[in-house]
Amino acid sequence: MGTSLPRWLWLPAGVGAAFVLLPLVAMATRVDWAHFGALITTPSARDALLLSLRTAAASTTLCVVLGTPMAVVLARTRFPGQGVVRSLVLLPLVLPPVVSGIALLDTFGRRGLLGHTLDVLGIEIAFSTTAVVMAQTFVALPFLVIALEGALRTAGGRYETVAATLGARPTTVFRRVTLPLVLPGLLSGAVLAFARSLGEFGATITFAGALQGTTATMPIQIYLQRVTDPDAAVALSLVLVAVAVLVIGLTRQSRSAL
């Protein structure tokens, strides 16, 4: 193993690793540990953390419910213009989040494309918790679709063919063969989507604003407190780092378990 690796490769690899890890260490050194507990349990911090977890869970659920069929359709069927559709669906992945927020506002905002219709129905979305979930779903959906489509392509359609010749209806095949086979891919896709939702900032603040308890998620709260209460911002940041590490650990475990 590694016998043919050029030795100089270690240098840029080390620099890269240090570049990623050093800021985290630096941040940890800036934490006011004496007041850490108090800083992360203020009402605004608690509201932000709970809101973040609630909305990220909701948007992850939405991503799974909508993204799984999308991935299956993209991986298992062929239709004209499929390449274009795939690229467009994955667009939020490369779009600046602020732009995504403006696009959502132009669609669901009061003066947006569907704004009038929604108004008539008595539904107001922009600057609500619903808007937070929608912004997060919008940016996180491609992560789930990409991960799951890859898993579906790797698994191939041969087991599904066998299941069909054994008399299983398409729905049965999907439920008892397709889904179990790509479960690891679905899980890691869901974790990626959750992490992306948790970190969402640009689209959320544009489309949903920054109202404490309603739309001010952790990243937004951190951004706002950075000016008024830097110590609180650093403490909350560390909480997000901890959640992120937890998420990565869970993904690794779910991968090795299956």
Added chain:
Amino acid sequence: MTGPNHLRIEARVPGRLDAALEIAVGETVAVLGPNGAGKSTLLSVVAGLQRAGRSRVALDGRELAGLPPHLRGVALLAQDPLLFPHLSAADNVAFGPRAKGVRRSDAHRRALDLLAQVGVADLATRRPHQLSGGQAQRVAIARALATDPDVLLLDEPMAALDVDVTPALRQTLRTVLADRTTLLVTHDVLDALLLADRVVVLDSGEIVESGTTQEVLSRPRSAFAARLAGLDLLTGTWDGEAVQTAIGPIHGMLDPATDPAAHLPAGAPATALFRPAAVSIYATGPDQAPHGSPRNRIAVTVTDLEPLGDRVLVRGTASASRAAGEGGGVLLTAEVTPAAVAELGLVPGLEVTFSAKATEVSVYGSFKR
């Protein structure tokens, strides 16, 4: 069983397959043929796994061609067992019955029964990754049988297995296929001999030969079946005295078994067939001409030597020198003693003469479709 289910197949996939065949209730038909002949396509058409063009598949009068795979009652067993990796062996077998709404406990009992039938009752709780190739294929057989299919399709079921497990598995298949309507794609002559009632030889998407297994293997009319049966076969046109082939005239005895009147009109397509043991090998040279009864002399380039018990199989390519332009060459095999190999200094690349007495060569009219 499920009662009469006579299967009639007209498989027409433009550019790939144009074959019609029928399978009687409980009959096993082996489909033989070279790679790319369309054997697997034929199975796909019957199973409903590919767009079948103008194909028709009728089972006991019921047209299947428009039906999706899961409504056809046709189970497919491939080279690769393809057991569902997330289910135990028993759950794999129970999958079909469960999908059709059989109660869990009943499906499980049926699965255990079938696993016992194919000799792996003790592996019921194993996951596929804990099974050997042969064990997995046995479970796959049980899974295919579990739905009690009207037709069983086998696509080279033993091709991916170790040589030492195939005889036992073949024996198992022989038992379970006994009263099942089965279409078996294979390239193994033993599969055809031991499992099939009838043989169909497919080449370039068309059926070039068909008959009982014994008929086809003892009197092959296609080069492929001849090679399977270990016989030498040359095709050409009967001119009244000999079969004019791409490599020259071949003299032989008109075969009364296939042509009772021993009458073959001149100009008719004909086949000359002989056993490799009937071939003698001579060094090529003007002074080496054998004398005596009429003999066929064929210039051959040795390609390959293979020991066979106390004999040696010498394979060679007959060059089409006398009919220039006939691309390729005809593969022929001679069976000689190791002493002859040493005496002639046979090595791949050597030019020699294959010789066969006319009395050892059977000539009969070629298969007509």
